[in-house]
Amino acid sequence: MKAIVLNQKTYKLEIKDVERPTLSYSDVLIKLKAASINHHELWTLKEKELRSDSNIILGSDGSGIIMNIGTDVNGLKKGDEVIINPSLNWGTNNKVHGENYEILGFPQHGTFAEYITINHQYVCRKPEHLSFQESAALPLAGLTAYRALFTRGEFENNNRILITGIGGGVALFALSFAVALGAEVYVTSGNDHKILKAIKLGAKGGVNYKNSDWSTKLLQMAKGFDVIIDSAAGKGFTELTEMTNPGGRIILFGRTAGNIQNLSPSIIFWKQISICGTTMGNNEEFKKMMDLISSKKIRPVIDSIYSTQKINLAFNKMDKGEQFGKIVINMDKFNYDI
Numbered sequence: 516m517k518a519i520v521l522n523q524k525t526y527k528l529e530i531k532d533v534e535r536p537t538l539s540y541s542d543v544l545i546k547l548k549a550a551s552i553n554h555h556e557l558w559t560l561k562e563k564e565l566r567s568d569s570n571i572i573l574g575s576d577g578s579g580i581i582m583n584i585g586t587d588v589n590g591l592k593k594g595d596e597v598i599i600n601p602s603l604n605w606g607t608n609n610k611v612h613g614e615n616y617e618i619l620g621f622p623q624h625g626t627f628a629e630y631i632t633i634n635h636q637y638v639c640r641k642p643e644h645l646s647f648q649e650s651a652a653l654p655l656a657g658l659t660a661y662r663a664l665f666t667r668g669e670f671e672n673n674n675r676i677l678i679t680g681i682g683g684g685v686a687l688f689a690l691s692f693a694v695a696l697g698a699e700v701y702v703t704s705g706n707d708h709k710i711l712k713a714i715k716l717g718a719k720g721g722v723n724y725k726n727s728d729w730s731t732k733l734l735q736m737a738k739g740f741d742v743i744i745d746s747a748a749g750k751g752f753t754e755l756t757e758m759t760n761p762g763g764r765i766i767l768f769g770r771t772a773g774n775i776q777n778l779s780p781s782i783i784f785w786k787q788i789s790i791c792g793t794t795m796g797n798n799e800e801f802k803k804m805m806d807l808i809s810s811k812k813i814r815p816v817i818d819s820i821y822s823t824q825k826i827n828l829a830f831n832k833m834d835k836g837e838q839f840g841k842i843v844i845n846m847d848k849f850n851y852d853i
């Protein structure tokens with residue numbers, strides 16, 4: 516089969532012929548129709564992190580059609596249209612993943628390929644109201660947003676919520692979920708057009724974090740936040756603690772803007788703020804996220820769809836932060852020129 520592999524000498528993605536994966540008794544074989552890209556893979560490309568001693572097929576998100584099932588698989592059959600949960604081996608503790616935890620795409624080969632085999636416990640039927648491309652946008656970002664907002668953020672409908680960097684894939688899922696449940700949501704972005712787009716999707720307002728007075732303006736608009744969902748950290752994180760209501764929660768899942776600086780301890784203990792890290796989610800949260808998407812007919816925001824040959828351009832766009840929502844790759848056609 517053909518696959519997009521990471522050449523760990525050049526740190527470029529290349530289309531290659533590789534062996535089709537074999538099916539074990541508890542696996543399903545999926546012909547992939549679409550994948551989507553995440554900042555997770557971009558970090559690997561940018562930071563030249565050694566992922567394995569051989570070429571590795573990256574990709575955490577995918578949707579497709581089941582072509583074959585192992586002898587022990589129940590509840591799924593050939594021809595089912597499915598999506599994959601990339602959060603593997605979470606373990607038994609709901610509070611944190613265990614030491615064998617993996618995100619699909621390393622060390623297990625990922626979704627940037629014609630076919631994938633994966634244990635059936637990580638496969639579920641795609642929502643009927645979504646296309647393959649929309650479904651491929653869901654797994655990693657949707658799951659991260661679900662756990663951030665509901666499990667770690669302890670979301671309640673009357674909460675006022677701030678989501679930073681709204682152009683991001685996870686951020687837009689958090690917005691869709693919170694708006695679908697009637698919350699008052701504000702956003703930040705480095706791009707005014709993205710703020711307007713977020714308002715069209717149901718946000719009450721937003722500010723550009725590139726303006727020096729962004730936090731003052733935001734407080735004038737919204738007065739304070741019960742839950743803040745942040746993927747940036749960096750210099751602006753201190754201001755987030757100032758904008759958090761007493762007893763409020765800041766949920767952090769990323770490091771796009773680098774290390775946190777000059778955090779004031781007194782603000783944190785006097786307002787009794789909780790600063791919570793979060794990563795991906797467990798199988799139960801994945802199912803709940805899928806139920807929410809189906810019951811509220813939520814559609815992921817798709818920025819753009821690329822062919823396999825243009826995948827490096829897709830990552831360039833993400834690197835420049837130009838996207839609003841998820842970038843999807845059609846996995847139907849492969850050529851060698853990339």
Ligand SMILES: NC(=O)c1ccc[n+]([C@@H]2O[C@H](COP(=O)([O-])OP(=O)(O)OC[C@H]3O[C@@H](n4cnc5c(N)ncnc54)[C@H](OP(=O)(O)O)[C@@H]3O)[C@@H](O)[C@H]2O)c1
Pocket residue numbers: 553554555558655656659679680681682683684685686703704705706709724746747749751768769770771772793794795833836838840
């Ligand atoms: N822990 C986990 O489980 C987990 C899961 C998924 C992602 N992540 C991490 O979360 C981050 C976002 O991931 P993603 O896949 O959603 O990435 P993405 O789609 O590439 O989004 C990144 C977003 O970060 C925002 N941003 C950049 N600089 C910022 C700043 N100074 N302040 C506020 N926002 C800023 C941008 O928003 P604007 O364009 O609106 O300016 C950009 O759209 C990455 O660091 C990723 O590694 C972690």
